[in-house]
Amino acid sequence: MKKLWNKGESIDALFERFTIGKDPELDVILAPYDVIGSKAHAQMLAKVGLLSASESAQLCEQLDLIYASCQKGEFLIEPGVEDCHSQIEMLLIEQLGDVGKKIHSGRSRNDQVITALKLFTKDQLLEVVDKVQVLFELWLDKSELNSKKLMPGYTHMQVAMPSSFGLWFGAYAEALVDDLSMLRAALDITDQNPLGSAAGYGSSFELDRGYTTELMDFSSLNVNSIYAQMSRGKMEKAVAYAVASLAGTLSKYSMDVCTYNGQDYGFFTLDKQYTTGSSIMPHKLNPDGFELVRAKCNKLQSLPVEMTLILNNLTTGYHRDLQVLKESFIPAMQTIQDCLEVTIAMTKGLEVTDDLLEDSKYDLLFTVERVNELVMQGKPFRDAYQIVGKELLEGIYEASRDIKHSHLGSIGNLGTEQIRQSFEKVLSTMK
16 A cells, blocks of 8 residues: 555554545545645745746646546546545656655645645535525526415414415525525635645745635635644534535425325426336326435435534544545535435426315315404404304304405515525625
């Protein structure tokens, strides 16, 4: 096994396999971001005089070639190489000899790894935000399109009061405003440059950390070198909370659709291309996509707890425990994007059922409207409530068809424009 830290001693094979874990698999994803960090570091080393302009140019040229191989899916971590950081440095040494050996001046794998992770996470968060924006606009469009279509509202899983599909879709759109605020906070925490903090205690070289911050397009830097190291794990946990918030919204929406799509409710019709069948029951059109979104998003909601349990008893400084975070964190970023894409696709084909509330089983939805009708006639609210309650007990309550077709208060007040303004206000601070 080729290791940057090995000084010639032999390593037990079982121990080696255990400590390396899934790094070779996951680090292929991080490799292009390590290249970006390495290129910025090489340029900075030339700026402060630790590399000549020619040496820096040679390193950057080779790093550009490695980056291109990453983009083409051709970058591989060779058998016996510990991680992408080792592989990239070994490729540089292979091509440039002693010049390749100079690139590690003033840095540690500690700040190198955090830098790659932050660059990766920043990209992932911005991609998530793009998909959230698409879903937000889709839900708002669905809200406005279905503003006049009534549906039953529920409390305690029992019919409660009249609602509308417009109000229901709009509720999920507004939920994304809060989710976006969480994503913005996570992006702010992520968008800080740790490079130059080395192993957490800085470097005796006069490094220009502001320059690498600019080159890598970070908004700011982690000023304190120890805190830069402490940001490993803290960043992942902050992002995990934001992802969990969004996952909670997608999971609840998926549960609603799976429930309301069933024959007992019949509120929605799914596009057949987004359903599956049964091997025995020919009539089945199963909402498997939403069921999997629900399950995957419920799993994502456990991510902050997992991060916390790994991190909560670690002292200041690097610990190998941090490596384990990658095994859940990196796949989670792809999972949340997959769930967003499937939710968008299935929602586009979601058809709302008309005239649901004409069914007599929903007559009790209108008891509050009956109470309000009496109040408008001059009855005190508590007296009106008692009158309608008595009508129900005596079996003489009858839902007025006029009430059913009247303007039902807040049902018609979708507030889509205010919701859109709130979303755009948060979004404007992120791009």
